[in-house]
Amino acid sequence: MKILIRIGLLLTLFGIAWSCSQEEFIEKGxxxxxxxxxxxxxxxxxxxxxxxxxxxxxxxxxxxxxxxxxxxxxxxxxxxxxxxxxxxxxxxxxxxxxxxxxxxxxxxxxQQENNLPPTVPVLTTPTDNAMDQSLEVTLKWTCTDPEQDALTYKVTLRNDTSNNVVTYDNITTTSFTLTNLSYSTKYYWQVTANDGVNPDVNSLTSSFRTLMFPNARYLFVRKAGDNNVIFTADDSGNELQITSDATNSFRPRKNTQANKIAFIRTTGGQGHIYTMKPDGSSEFKVTSNVPVAGFNLDYYNYCWRANGSQLIYSNFDKLYRINADGSGLIQLYQTPTGKFISECDWSYDGNLIALKVNDLSGYNVEIYVIDMSGNVVANVLSGVNGAAGGLHLSVNNTKLVFTRDVSGYQSSDYRQLDNRIFMYDFTTNATTEVAVQRPAGYNDLDVRFSPNEAELIFVSTSNDGVSPRTITKYTMGTSNSRTTLFSNGVMPDWK
Structure with a gap:
């Protein structure tokens, strides 16, 4: 009996083991x-x-x-x-x-592994960083294809004064002529080769600079989008943009002895004075710790010393002098009443400074002249309502030209209704209006002497506050000589 029980248990265990083994070897679906x-x-x-x-x-x-x-x-x-x-x-x-x-x-x-791409194009003419290129330039390069596939090229061109990128496609030779280039402009060019099989092959980028702008004696400012940009121009009306439209640059002032142009540029909410060469190259930031500041930078002015070694500018009620290399900043003067210094002009001999001061709104204007010790030597204008500005001393310190709104109108938007040109005579201490045949309803602003002081250059615009502004000149004492020089321009300079 015991033997039968043991045999039964063994058979049961064997059955369980066999069943488990069967489950492990069942194939997946x-x-x-x-x-x-x-x-x-x-x-x-x-x-x-x-x-x-x-x-x-x-x-x-x-x-x-x-x-x-x-x-x-x-x-x-x-x-x-x-x-x-x-x-x-x-x-x-x-x-x-x-x-x-x-x-x-x-x-x-x-697969394209049996077809090799073209060689990298090598730019040969003009050479990299070539100078004084004409306004028509023939670009040349070399490029070959291992299988002698027919190649097409693309030339990509950009410059240092705008964000525009121009491409010329489907070129079948290893040269291409650019026309209608701008004066005094640095261009960057690149060639792309394609054999119709492989991906594009790009060359390195090369650059060249065109000829200097000839006899460019005028400077002015024009809007480009939200920014101001500076232009130079000649007597024939040819214009050249010399600052980038990616920056806000304005109020150009040229110094012929230093052969540099000073200008204001706003960055980070502050305005600073910069200098550059006449073609717009070699920009240099002059001011740093003390920015330019006044009631409104659209009506702000500063000045070179005649020899080009220094500049004077204001920061609210204080007048500063700084070397053109950015060193030697000193305070020259502070208004006794706390009024802001909005404009200044430094005499040719370096002995006198004309100032226009005003309140926080640009009104309660005073125009006076100080010596280099800060003493007032002449009172030109005070006790009048309305806007005034545009100071410029004659080379021999006998006259000061400026503008004033004779309507006396004052408003929060600084609108001017009847702005006219006046001349102060230091010999007689008399102020007289300069008749420049101004049309009714127009303002004449930002007046300056011509280099020979026989003419005046200024901004002319309707007093409606929205019309275009033009750079205008007038030969003093000559009827019908009021002439438009440049359209849509402000802040003129003539050297």
Whole structure:
């Protein structure tokens, strides 16, 4: 009896063990993977393409229509590959489910490894950093193709004064002529080569600078978007932009002895004085710790010393002198009443400074002249309502020209209604209006002497506050000599 019980227990244990072993060796389910192999650009079927997987399943080949089917694929994750001579192999990751069908389309890209790209174009003419190039420049470069494929080129051109980028496409020779270039402008150019098979091949970037602007004696400011930009111009009306429209630059003042142009540029909410060469190159920031400041920088002025070594400028009620290299900042003067110094002009001999001071709103104007010790030597204007400005001393210190709104109108937007030009005579201490045949309803602003002091240059505009402004000149004592020089311009200078 005991023997039978033991035999029964052994049979039971063996049955359990055999059952567990059977569960461990049950195969997982299977699915199907099928799809198509085509060209990536045209979707043309690719016949006889090899389709395989990792982990390995069956290896199959596509039929004449590019179709393939892989059967009896165990459930799980796979990486399938489609391969065909002349094409780049393509891999796709998939998960196969039991009893399911997974579809995949392979888009194969043709191989170009048998076709080499063109050589990198080498820019030969003009040489990099070439100077004094004409306004018509022929660009030249060299480039070859290993298979002698027909090449097309693209020239990309930009300059240092604007954000404009110009491209010239479908060039079939290794030269291209640029026309209508601007004076005193640095250009950057690059050539792109293409053989119709491989990706573009770009050259290095090269640069050249065109001729200096001839006899450019005028400077003025014009709006470009939200910024002011500075232009130079000649007697024939030819104009050249010399500051970038990406910066706010205005109030240019040229010094002929230093052969530099000073100007104001606003950055970070502050205005500072900069200098540059007449072509707009070699910009240098002069002021740093004490910025320019007044009631309104649109009606602000500063001045060179005649020899070009120093400048004077104001910061609210204080007048400063600074060397042109940014050193030697000193305070020259402070208004006794706390009024702001909005404009200043330094005499040719360096002994006198004319000042225009005003309150926070630009009114309660006083114009007077001080010596270099800060003593007032002449009172030109005081006790009047309305705006005034545009100070400029004659070379021999006998006259001071300025403008004043004789209407006496005052408003929060500083609108002016009847702004006229006046001349103060230091010999007689008399102020007289200069008749320049101003049309009714117009303002004459920002007046300055011409270099020979026989003419005046100023801004003319309707008093409506919205009309365009023009740079105008007038020959004193000559009827019908009021002439428009430049349209849409302000802040003129004439040296």
């Amino acid at each position: 299977q699915g199907i993977v099928k799809g198509r192999v085509v060209e990536s650009e045209t979707y043309t079927p690719i016949a006889n393409a090899r389709v395989s997987s990792s982990p390995s399943t069956s290896t199959v080949f596509t039929d004449s229509l590019g179709y393939y089917t892989v059967t009896q694929v165990n459930e799980g994750d796979y990486s399938f590959e489609a391969r065909k001579d002349g094409y780049i192999a393509k891999f796709e990751a998939v998960h196969v489910n039991t009893g399911g069908t997974t579809e995949m389309v392979f888009e194969l890209v043709k």
